[in-house]
Amino acid sequence: MKPETVVIKPMPSRFKHKVPKYKVTRSDACINCGMCAKSCPYGVHERIEGHNKMRPPIDYKCIGYECRKNDEFYCVYKCPRKALSLSLNPMYETLGDCRWTSDMIIATWIMAETGYPPERTDIGYQTGNSDGGFDKLRLKFPVNPLKVERDEISTELRLNRRNDGRSNVVISTPMYGGGMSFGSVSLSTMLSKARNATIWNTFTCTGEGGYPEMLYPYDDHVITQVATGLFGVREETIQRVRIVEFKYAQGAKPGLGGHLLGEKNTESVARMREAVKGTSLFSPFPFHSVYSIEDHKKHIDWIKQMNPKALVSVKVSTPNDVDMVAVGSYYAGAHIIHIDGGYGGTGAAPDIAKKNIAMPIEYAIPKVHNFLKEEGARDAVTLIASGGIRTAHDLVKAICLGADGAVVGTAEMVALECVRCGNCESGRGCARGIASTDSELADLFDDEWATQRIVNLYHAWNYQLVEILQKFGMKSVSELVGRTDLLEHVDYS
Amino acid sequence: MPKKYHIDIKATPLNRDFVSKFKIARGENCINCGKCTKVCIYEAHKRGAKDPRKIDDPHMALCKNCFRCIQECPRGALVKSLDPDFLALGGSYWKPDMLLSIWKQAEDGKVPVSGAGYRGPFTGPGFDGMWTDMSEIVRPTRDGIHGREYISTAVDLGRKLNHLNFADTGSLASNIHQTVDLPIPIIFDIPACKLSNNIMTSFVISAVAAGTFAIMPANDISADIKQYINNIIPLVSPDKITAHQSLISGARLVAIEYATALLNDFGSVKDSIKKISQAVTIVRIPAMTGIEDAVTKLARSGAEVIHIVADYRGMEAPGLRQRFLKDVVRAVHLRLIEERIRDEITIIVSGGIAMAEHVPKAIICGADLIAVDIPLLVALGALLYEQPEMTITLPDWLEKLPAATVVQRIVNLMGAWHSQLLEVMGAMGIREVRRLRGETGRAIFFDEIDKDTFGKLFQQRETASI
CATH class of the missing domain: 3.20.20.70 (Aldolase class I)
Structure with missing residues (x-):
């Protein structure tokens, strides 16, 4: 068990943006109705008060494909013009390698920020992809x-x-x-x-x-x-x-x-x-x-x-x-x-x-x-x-x-x-x-x-x-x- | 004290983009605020030289993937991805990262260094299936980095006696064979693609500078290259020996192309060379099924040096089973030991030598020295593609480079490889590369240790899945 001196406090990233795993794309079909901003609880979509246009989606806040199950707010389904789509962000591949995968780095960042293992289930951090050693043991x-x-x-x-x-x-x-x-x-x-x-x-x-x-x-x-x-x-x-x-x-x-x-x-x-x-x-x-x-x-x-x-x-x-x-x-x-x-x-x-x-x-x-x-x-x-x-x-x-x-x-x-x-x-x-x-x-x-x-x-x-x-x-x-x-x-x- | 072997490295950056691993796209929502130019410590982002109101496209050769600009851009306007040109490079054996590393070593001649731990796969095919050993406590003759100058990387090429005979008077009765000494266990193989006479000349001059040899088809040796014959190994077919008499007479080493007939007639071929000069002969033989038999037979009939050539990915010629160079060399080495003639001949191997670590690894598997080809061209900016078929493209600016630059870049690569060989030998406490040959006890093979560790704990599974 942890010693009494250990106190967990959230300690967020020192940078403005996190590295996104997903990419949310808004096509020209968007009519800036604001439905996505209203429904997304993670804050991916934003429209500044008084602005007509939506801001570009904030990719790193998106939880990805597992959001599909959320009928009441999954933006891709919710958008009346079908203007939104979801894909893996090419940026994610530039982070990490087969020993420390991008998922493992992101998970470690979440742990350092919150003090707990990630709640998200889309981050496979328990093994890397080195194809040997610990990565082959279960x-x-x-x-x-x-x-x-x-x-x-x-x-x-x-x-x-x-x-x-x-x-x-x-x-x-x-x-x-x-x-x-x-x-x-x-x-x-x-x-x-x-x-x-x-x-x-x-x-x-x-x-x-x-x-x-x-x-x-x-x-x-x-x-x-x-x-x-x-x-x-x-x-x-x-x-x-x-x-x-x-x-x-x-x-x-x-x-x-x-x-x-x-x-x-x-x-x-x-x-x-x-x-x-x-x-x-x-x-x-x-x-x-x-x-x-x-x-x-x-x-x-x-x-x-x-x-x-x-x-x-x-x-x-x-x-x-x-x-x-x-x-x-x-x-x-x-x-x-x-x-x-x-x-x-x-x-x-x-x-x-x-x-x-x-x-x-x-x-x-x-x-x-x-x-x-x-x-x-x-x-x-x-x-x-x-x-x-x-x-x-x-x-x-x-x-x-x-x-x-x-x-x-x-x-x-x-x-x-x-x-x-x-x-x-x-x-x-x-x-x-x-x-x-x-x-x-x-x-x-x-x-x-x-x-x-x-x-x-x-x-x-x-x-x-x-x-x-x-x-x-x-x-x-x-x-x-x-x-x-x-x-x-x-x-x- | 004998002169110490030293390769003079000198930073020779070409200030050209070889390939970049990453690509950063600046989105339309960039407001040219200049935050990226402030946070990038590598100066990959800069304001426009002509119009400072705009930020230039990022200079990707300088990007070191630190993510500062990506994470700090107030608009999130920068998007990084792996460069498709980088991903298209090389293939399953020649990884794009390897080519990039060779290029960098040619630029500065230094041992590649990086932090934050190893980032590659646990093991892999070929040379990736072995590790080299080290010693925690070694003999008092080692002195860390200062002692490196005393680690010998010299090898001698030629035939050696199994034992010495002495006359009754006590004087030496054996006839000692001629050998050629090299300060480094690396020679340059025939260039992997056609080079101009100018580049070929620089190629040979860099072999001179590194104190080694370049193998060249006899027909490609022009009059102005011939002056460096002391560091050239002309390659001739057995029936053209007399035709190339003048080349052979000046050479210290001569390579003979393999033909099946050579197996029964090597003696006469060797004699016809010895008639022309004292040169030591090398038989250049492709790695193939049954190579152990061929090498044994050649050795028995007086061969001095045998050069086993695998394809550019280190594979032997297609046969019943196709082995990788590492396994070919181990098989040949062990056969020669069984035949008790291993020490009598010199074995050179080539094909698939892509990184400095392949030199000590090939030697541990039983080679005396290696021949290198493709990396020498990559040092000059050549790009290699394995798909759809093996292609090497030379940059169009290569011909415009000053000869001294071409030479220095190849010398730099050899300097970096030599230093890395010393690192590996130093860690083992081995002070002579000749003693590394066939020392498989100083290596750790994946197949063996994995079975020894996990094979004892668990049962071998038929298919790899849980």
């Missing part, structure tokens, strides 16, 4: 599930399973925000992610780029990242937080490291990263102090020594031997194994890496889950999956495959009205002000708007998660872990 609900009330259901996730005396961190919903560094996203974006994490009693991650001061009020809900460049890592930042994450690799560019261009290394970025302004900053691959699992243990011990309460998370990508890496990390003392699938990643990365390097998360989760089980270590670590978790349904499928919870990145950005145009790094940065530090673009929204949008999205996902658990007759999300018997696959029976 949930298999029992016919007569155990009767469970919504408020009996717990969506809590315990992150420390080692009984080692360290913080017993429990999050209220089994997901948290992915690492996005200072400089890669705007301050409002970063701050709103942290505020949402606090409101939802979960986490956000700093990424590799230092720990900005403005995050201090949210310390208890921030994961600080130690990545290969060690940028902005100080004893003090390690001691601030409840979780420290080692990032070995990331799904967007497994095995490639990072590169911050000189011109993006502004004065504030340089100060945060303890580097010289204007120089290109390389975050190399791999950790140059880790050439074996023993070296890895040494690093984890070092963090544990510095912060006796902190949990340690290890973020790795998904190579063939990801199961070995996970078990190795467990033996080295990690509390959380975070596997980031090859199709994942929100930040800018080479297309060749995003498409090709490392396996999709759908294969990696059962591989790691089963290997940890065989080693007898599964109950002592928390397995977090990321890299292509787009909806609450993906989250549930990931848990059924063996994860305990998930990290989301792109979905949070879409909640802030990212259209996934992909130009995060070009020129002045994000045209929509989400992933830009450009002074003008970064002011396109304030963090109050952004925080509420993300809070709403988390609520909509949590709402669906509870609904799904209810359909399975389960009282807690932990009952779902590894239940592959509740899944079916389109290609298999």
Whole structure:
């Protein structure tokens, strides 16, 4: 259930128009009688007081073909001159792609706006069209599930399973925000992610780029990242937080490291990263102090020594031997194994890496889950999956495959009205002000708007998660872990 | 320290519209308020140069699909759609997006980068049915981006000995064969459509600049192209060897067209070339049913390099079953391993090589190097259509381009592909492309992993539906 701090408030789009799915065409036969304006309850048709002519139809307000059943007001039938027609809007095809379909983006926007899944039934957002992985998995609900009330259901996730005396961190919903560094996203974006994490009693991650001061009020809900460049890592930042994450690799560019261009290394970025302004900053691959699992243990011990309460998370990508890496990390003392699938990643990365390097998360989760089980270590670590978790349904499928919870990145950005145009790094940065530090673009929204949008999205996902658990007759999300018997696959029976 | 291989890329934008993915129509209800010109950060919307009271038609090559103008136009007067010209381009194999990406790489020579995650299908036919591996922890000899210069992409073409023999005195008794070294596992194949002598010349000069070779039918090699013979592989039919004696004498590599007779008589053909020059011979053979047998036989009779050519979509010649290049190469490679002669010969593959990722993938499947054709033309603005039949159209302005621009654009494409090859190898922790050959353990094949994961959880279904 949601923590008491969560309050749902409608938070509409910051733009004048939404992206329309349908196109309403008014032909020359229209006599401007105004019948459509009078009957349409959605406000598609408008005639300004005192004007003779109708305004052009406002396409995005139209609910489409399902309106046909509304005999009393469906404009196409209602128009006395048959001057109105309805079609799919060609604009809709220019939004989204087969992984994040236009329906999925629109549905995420609705969730961020209202806090609930869309009521419209014409938006198929539960799967994408990628023709594989989550998009080919379906949930298999029992016919007569155990009767469970919504408020009996717990969506809590315990992150420390080692009984080692360290913080017993429990999050209220089994997901948290992915690492996005200072400089890669705007301050409002970063701050709103942290505020949402606090409101939802979960986490956000700093990424590799230092720990900005403005995050201090949210310390208890921030994961600080130690990545290969060690940028902005100080004893003090390690001691601030409840979780420290080692990032070995990331799904967007497994095995490639990072590169911050000189011109993006502004004065504030340089100060945060303890580097010289204007120089290109390389975050190399791999950790140059880790050439074996023993070296890895040494690093984890070092963090544990510095912060006796902190949990340690290890973020790795998904190579063939990801199961070995996970078990190795467990033996080295990690509390959380975070596997980031090859199709994942929100930040800018080479297309060749995003498409090709490392396996999709759908294969990696059962591989790691089963290997940890065989080693007898599964109950002592928390397995977090990321890299292509787009909806609450993906989250549930990931848990059924063996994860305990998930990290989301792109979905949070879409909640802030990212259209996934992909130009995060070009020129002045994000045209929509989400992933830009450009002074003008970064002011396109304030963090109050952004925080509420993300809070709403988390609520909509949590709402669906509870609904799904209810359909399975389960009282807690932990009952779902590894239940592959509740899944079916389109290609298999 | 040996000289490091480096491809000099240089931004060479043509400031021409190749194809645009999107189209924006301005409706009659536009009031020319100029909001679109203010919100577009890419300057796709501008006021008219002649008449600033009107907004110009949007410059679609600059549009990056951010939806700002669409969502902020006070009148909702802008309508965006996919450009039908874009959708008509390419076909089932050569996706319009691929062609656009090749064009962009030719413009700046850089690795294509984008954000917000992967956006393509989960898997697909051909090379899309495999992923490459990476290592979380690698040997201390890797040094991130700085270490890339030390990753070798060099390959050598020619026959190699299975083992060395030594005389009783301890001196080497084996005769080491001649090989040709290439700094990059890519050569230029015969241009996929007819080019003028000028463009052909630029083509060869770009091969020189990239340190590689261009294959050319011997008859097409004009006197002024001949001066670059050091980087040209003349293609001759077995019965025309003497006729092209003067070309062959200057060449380092010579390609021979395949004929069935060659299977029984390769030795004499090779001898007739060796009489003229020291050139290493390549047998150019179409991918077809039974190619494994043909390659084995040729290898046994002394072939040095074999070039397997699939069609432009990477398919072998129609037969009992038509395999994709990836499966053809895997079959040939495995057969040669079974025969214990894989290391003795060099395998080149071509056909359907459309993206940088196809280079490491073909090599992982067992090729030593690849030959590229269509992308080199797309770099110069060629448009490819698969339907109703395969057509390549060259832009009419191509002839007017300065030769240096043509050369630089091809060099840029190779520079971008080379960098991407390094990315893939770097992620794996493989420092020599020669060691990538046939390393299927460093790849993840869809068929195998899907069965291994979901096949264990569920039963295989006859038809794909729930």
